[in-house]
Amino acid sequence: MIAYIKGILTYIQDDSIIVDVQGVGYEIICANPFVFQSFEHNEVFVYTYHHVREDTQLLYGFKNEEEKYLFTKLISVSGIGPKGALAILASVDVAGFAAAIEREDDAFLTSFPGIGKKTARQIILDLKGKLTVAVDYSSATESAFKQNKNEMLVQEAQEALKALGYTEKEIKTVIPTLQKEKTLNTDELIRKALGLLMK
Template structure:
């Protein structure tokens, strides 16, 4: 099982992205490939699900483990395959999906592509009460690469210490910096701007 792939985002297609690492380009199917547009030609980390059937071997990729877990939950529903699960995740917030399932809102579920009344009812039967790991608003379809960017942020904080800033000052700006996805140099510039505004 491939847990994740970290590498350069080489290509974005309407159905998949290509992540190159170690000289190999991995085709990774995603709910919304264009959500990765701002990461083109930069290093990203994608959490993957390896789908294996007699005639299919594919990698599906997600911006977080939580989003991947929701995909896997949807695969467990009778009548929903990978294509359907991706379409659901591409068009709705996972937190809304959880709320609809727990609240038995069939009308809301039938708004998703490929989901009719029968499938909506099946989703409720198969998943209600099994989504306790998903807290509303905890999930987002926007890529979150805070962990992937941790190295750049760590280097930037070290640079601030080298410039003579003390831990108390650094802590004041670190929280704001963690909200960004930047290079080491950009983190440093942003930190210095924040320092001046304190």
Template sequence: MIEYVAGRVVRAEGDTITVEVGGIGYLIYCANPFVFQLNEENTVYTYQYVREDILRLYGFKSRKERELFERLLQVSGIGPKGALAILAAGAPLQVVEAIENENEAFLVKFPGVGKKTARQMILDLKGKLQDIVGEEGYLASSNASGPLFDQPLEEALEALRALGYVEKEIQKVKPKLAKEQMSADEYVRKALQWMLS
């Protein structure tokens, strides 16, 4: 298995990034490609997915994020696309809380997760994720920079969706917004400034 790819991210588009290493470009699928700095050196922790007709690399900011992805893949009914969609929501702590509290209503909000899959997630993962997500809401990783769930920021992102902005545009500004501490209204105003400039 390829543990990580370290190189310059030369492209971020849709749900992929291209990392150039020694003249070779690796196409890597990501939950949010825009968390990686474009035209800069990045270390992307990878998961190699192999099936009869598929060979893909999936990329993550940390080993712990990759581990959560791998745990989600162990659930019957969740494939790589579904696991990425869950991670793309940007709130792993909420996912863990929903599993621990058996909150099926929250889990079925994710694309491709129905009641049966939500129930399976609870059965398979309840009590098994605390080593990945710490009690304070941080990814259990040395490079975690803060809480995984910021209520005002999430409200602002919902407001942007309501205004008609597509997920690609929203995910582009989210990492920049996450560095700030603001109210939901201030986040929206800042996001609109960046999107319209």
């Protein structure tokens, strides 16, 4: 089983992303591929579910463990396949979906494409009381995702500094400070680094 993929995000398509791992391109189907857009042409970490059937093998990707957990629970419900599970993930957060299950909200569940009353009742029957663990993942996985993104921004800043003529030795002196910066902007990191290097 392929639990995750770590490599260079080379391409984003309407329903999937392509991640290059040492020269091998893995196509990973996602509910919303564009959540990974900030990592394009940089290293990305994607949680995956390896779906194997007699006639095909597919990789499904998620930005965190809680989404992957919900996906695996959904496809265990009779009447819901991977496509249906992705359609749900594309338009709802895990905590909101778990809350709807606990309150047995049929109307909410039948608002998703392909989910009728019978399937909605089956989802409630199979998953009520089983999704609270998914919600517990939230804070930890969100923190990990932010950390991963910050590493990518620092890497982008490093490349920019190299292009400006700074040596590896010089750049290494400011990396620890950049890694502590809480920013979502590469330009801010570059300005901070330049300020430190000019002292």
